[in-house]
Amino acid sequence: MKQQYFKDKVVVITGASSGIGLACARLFAAQGAKLTLAARSLDKLQVIQKELPAAVLAVKTDVSKEEDCRKLIEQTIATYGGIDILVNNAGISMRAVFKDLDLKVLHQLMDVNFWGCVYCTKYALPSLLERKGSVVGVTSIAGFKGLPARTGYSASKFAMNGFLDTLRTEHLYDDLHVMIFAPGFTASNVRFSALTADGSPQGETPRKEEKMMSAETVARHMLRGLRKRKDQMILTPLGKAAVLVNKFFPKLVSRMEYKMMKAEPDSPLS
Ligand SMILES: NC(=O)c1ccc[n+]([C@@H]2O[C@H](COP(=O)([O-])OP(=O)(O)OC[C@H]3O[C@@H](n4cnc5c(N)ncnc54)[C@H](OP(=O)(O)O)[C@@H]3O)[C@@H](O)[C@H]2O)c1
Numbered sequence: 001m002k003q004q005y006f007k008d009k010v011v012v013i014t015g016a017s018s019g020i021g022l023a024c025a026r027l028f029a030a031q032g033a034k035l036t037l038a039a040r041s042l043d044k045l046q047v048i049q050k051e052l053p054a055a056v057l058a059v060k061t062d063v064s065k066e067e068d069c070r071k072l073i074e075q076t077i078a079t080y081g082g083i084d085i086l087v088n089n090a091g092i093s094m095r096a097v098f099k100d101l102d103l104k105v106l107h108q109l110m111d112v113n114f115w116g117c118v119y120c121t122k123y124a125l126p127s128l129l130e131r132k133g134s135v136v137g138v139t140s141i142a143g144f145k146g147l148p149a150r151t152g153y154s155a156s157k158f159a160m161n162g163f164l165d166t167l168r169t170e171h172l173y174d175d176l177h178v179m180i181f182a183p184g185f186t187a188s189n190v191r192f193s194a195l196t197a198d199g200s201p202q203g204e205t206p207r208k209e210e211k212m213m214s215a216e217t218v219a220r221h222m223l224r225g226l227r228k229r230k231d232q233m234i235l236t237p238l239g240k241a242a243v244l245v246n247k248f249f250p251k252l253v254s255r256m257e258y259k260m261m262k263a264e265p266d267s268p269l270s
Pocket of ligand 1: 014015016017018019020021038039040041042044061062063064089090091092093112138139140141182183184185186187188189190191193215
């Protein structure tokens with residue numbers, strides 16, 4: 001990977017305390033970027049801050065709170081003078097069928113995944129436009145095809161895709177780079193913290209994490225997409241196949257998904 005592209009670029013990453021966000025933080029730091037890391041767990045961010053060979057600002061942020069997002073962006077600009085890249089990565093998942101789901105869970109998914117992305121983008125946009133920078137939304141294959149027992153998750157990721165696609169078109173002639181970045185199954189904490197029907201965390205993963213793409217590989221794809229200013233990246237062979245086949249045979253993909261998700265241990269579809 002070319003070393004110079006990210007040198008001294010100011011990068012804000014939400015959800016940087018774990019998984020994909022943390023792997024991105026490590027890779028950006030190794031490439032000489034200046035970082036702002038955001039998450040609710042300030043203690044974890046401070047450990048990462050010490051470990052990274054880069055300028056790192058750690059900001060305790062709950063992205064579902066507009067005020068936190070405003071402060072995150074303001075502190076970054078006060079520290080570094082502007083923002084080149086915003087990575088809207090913070091996210092949570094869920095696992096329950098809609099008929100059993102407490103609606104507060106769906107609100108929570110939208111608040112973190114969709115509104116978190118909207119708030120951070122809103123406050124960072126003037127600086128990103130000034131610097132002809134990049135906005136990334138870490139969405140999901142579930143943002144292209146509804147995933148059973150993940151209504152709130154899929155809805156929030158479809159909403160992110162719609163928001164980012166429209167933002168890109170609004171700024172078609174402003175040199176703003178907007179990237180929809182959709183990982184497939186990736187080994188991380190996301191399934192452990194996923195919310196169940198009543199909003200309590202699931203606490204375990206129903207899938208084989210060791211068989212998934214690593215967060216480090218996902219991070220490498222993201223940096224490549226940023227360098228090439230790609231509009232969209234869809235990862236994993238399964239993810240690519242699902243999105244492509246769904247365009248022509250949506251019912252077939254629905255049936256395959258249903259079968260796959262029903263086969264998970266303790267599946268809410270059983
Ligand atoms: N892993 C996958 O299979 C997969 C597939 C497709 C897309 N994705 C997406 O990738 C992104 C990263 O997920 P991951 O897989 O790396 O999961 P992860 O290991 O659980 O990391 C999630 C990150 O988001 C942060 N976060 C959660 N709620 C937050 C809030 N209210 N405010 C600020 N930060 C918050 C967490 O930090 P704190 O708890 O400290 O706040 C953590 O740093 C998510 O948007 C997810 O939907 C993941």
